[in-house]
Amino acid sequence: MSLELTSESWNHLNLNVNGIDVHAVRQGPDNTDAPTLVLLHGWPEFWYAWHKIIPGLAENFDVIAPDLRGFGDSETPDSIPRIQDYIRDLEALMDALGIERAGLISHDVGAYVAQGFAQAFEKRVDGLFFFDCPYPGIGKRWVDASQVNEIWYQTFHQLDWAPELLRSSRDACRLYFQHFLRHWSGDEMVFGDDDIEIWVDNFLKDRNLEGGFAWYTSSNKARLAMIEHGPRPRPKIAARSFFLWGEKDPIIRAEWADKLGDYFDDFTLELAMGAGHFVAYEQPELAQARIASFFAPGQPR
Numbered sequence: 339m340s341l342e343l344t345s346e347s348w349n350h351l352n353l354n355v356n357g358i359d360v361h362a363v364r365q366g367p368d369n370t371d372a373p374t375l376v377l378l379h380g381w382p383e384f385w386y387a388w389h390k391i392i393p394g395l396a397e398n399f400d401v402i403a404p405d406l407r408g409f410g411d412s413e414t415p416d417s418i419p420r421i422q423d424y425i426r427d428l429e430a431l432m433d434a435l436g437i438e439r440a441g442l443i444s445h446d447v448g449a450y451v452a453q454g455f456a457q458a459f460e461k462r463v464d465g466l467f468f469f470d471c472p473y474p475g476i477g478k479r480w481v482d483a484s485q486v487n488e489i490w491y492q493t494f495h496q497l498d499w500a501p502e503l504l505r506s507s508r509d510a511c512r513l514y515f516q517h518f519l520r521h522w523s524g525d526e527m528v529f530g531d532d533d534i535e536i537w538v539d540n541f542l543k544d545r546n547l548e549g550g551f552a553w554y555t556s557s558n559k560a561r562l563a564m565i566e567h568g569p570r571p572r573p574k575i576a577a578r579s580f581f582l583w584g585e586k587d588p589i590i591r592a593e594w595a596d597k598l599g600d601y602f603d604d605f606t607l608e609l610a611m612g613a614g615h616f617v618a619y620e621q622p623e624l625a626q627a628r629i630a631s632f633f634a635p636g637q638p639r
């Protein structure tokens with residue numbers, strides 16, 4: 339494992355919550371009254387996807403970056419997870435750490451978790467901050483003629499032999515994840531060769547490929563129903579929300595933010611110009627500044 343991941347500057351936690359072992363990194367000031375931020379990553383990610391913004395945020399916030407179940411160093415259960423499992427994991431993690439309320443920062447898969455948590459536990463949310471957010475308003479556009487070629491991996495991940503294929507060699511695993519990290523970025527070289535190796539190390543850990551792919555098996559039925567019938571109505575999320583969306587994201591397109599008002603009651607949208615899917619990795623200074631401003635003390639809760 340990279341020394342950068344195991345450095346003493348990272349405070350690693352391992353807790354048993356909701357029946358599984360969950361790993362998280364926690365950093366913050368000595369001030370025990372600092373507001374809490376929980377960072378929820380997407381695929382193909384793990385806690386390290388936030389490493390560029392954690393130190394700066396930790397100067398004023400209690401920052402917790404867990405690995406979702408099946409990702410990073412968190413446990414991969416044998417059963418296929420449901421969205422409720424990820425939500426209950428977050429609830430149990432906050433309970434175990436004595437956190438009553440937190441701001442949720444999320445991306446990709448983590449955005450589904452944040453939205454579900456905000457609906458189930460509204461009073462425990464200090465605000466929602468999203469990067470490139472999948473939400474019901476995207477609807478059938480996932481399979482538009484201009485988009486359908488981008489989502490092939492969501493079907494591939496449901497094949498029983500997909501993890502075995504990618505584990506067949508380090509080169510195969512590297513080729514696969516390098517494609518997504520670089521193709522989905524505004525500037526593909528923001529993920530250098532050393533970054534790619536860290537991702538390969540992570541996904542070659544025991545059952546990490548299965549753990550990440552399980553999300554796509556779990557969500558497939560609902561995704562197909564939305565594509566066929568359109569999104570099901572849901573109450574608007576009341577928590578104030580901020581969306582920092584990569585202008586060049588090819589997989590969750592910025593123009594798809596046009597329906598946010600149908601699903602969020604109080605929101606702000608900003609485009610990260612030149613950025614792709616991984617805004618917090620591509621433009622960490624911008625990401626950190628917007629998060630710190632949005633969750634600054636004195637802001638409405």
